[in-house]
Amino acid sequence: GAVVSQHPSWVICKSGTSVKIECRSLDFQATTMFWYRQFPKQSLMLMATSNEGSKATYEQGVEKDKFLINHASLTLSTLTVTSAHPEDSSFYICSATEATSDTQYFGPGTRLTVL
C-alpha cells in the first residue's frame, strides 16, 4: 500500500520560534496533500489542502500567515508553524492522495510541543 512519512515524529520548541514539518509520499506521486491538526482525545480537523505547484487552500479559522504550507513537488509538502505559541501544541498529521486513487493515505503524525 501507499506510504506517507512525516518528519520529525516529535519536536519541542520554545515559544516564538518556527518549526517545519515535512510530509512525503514514499512510493507514489501525491497530487493533493492535506494537513490536519488533532488535539488530545479529539477528532482530526482539516487545516488546509495543497496541490503541487499551487497555493494551499486554508480552512476557515486557520491563519495562513501562521501555518505556511508549501507543496513544491509531487512527493513533498511542508508545514511551517511560524512564531509558535503553547496553544499551537498539537498532533499534526498529513495525508496524501494520488490521481488514480480515491483513498487518503495518512502519515504517522508529528507531535509538536511549544514551551
Add this chain to the structure above:
Amino acid sequence: QQQVKQSPQSLIVQKGGISIINCAYENTAFDYFPWYQQFPGKGPALLIAIRPDVSEKKEGRFTISFNKSAKQFSLHIMDSQPGDSATYFCAAAYNTDKLIFGTGTRLQVFP
C-alpha cells in the same frame, strides 16, 4: 450541514463480541464514506470505505452498512479482538475531496 455525527463516544466489548459504531450525516452530496482506525500516537489508517451505490461492504471481520435514505452508516467489527482496541473515526467526503471526520469512538476489547 458539513457535520458527521458519531456514536457512541466509547465502547467496551468482550473478546469475540461484535462492536458496532454508528455515524450520521446531513449533506446528501457526500459520496464517499471511509472508516479509519487510529492507535495512540499514530496517524489514522484506512479500514474500509463505501460509496452510496451499495448498502453493505465486507472486508474480513469489518463490515460497513449504509442506509442512504436515513443518511446513516455503521461499522461492524465481528469477533472483536484485544488488538482492535483503538479509536475509530468515520468520515464523509464529496468526490473524495476534503474528509469530514466524525468525533471518534474509543473501542476497548477485553479478553
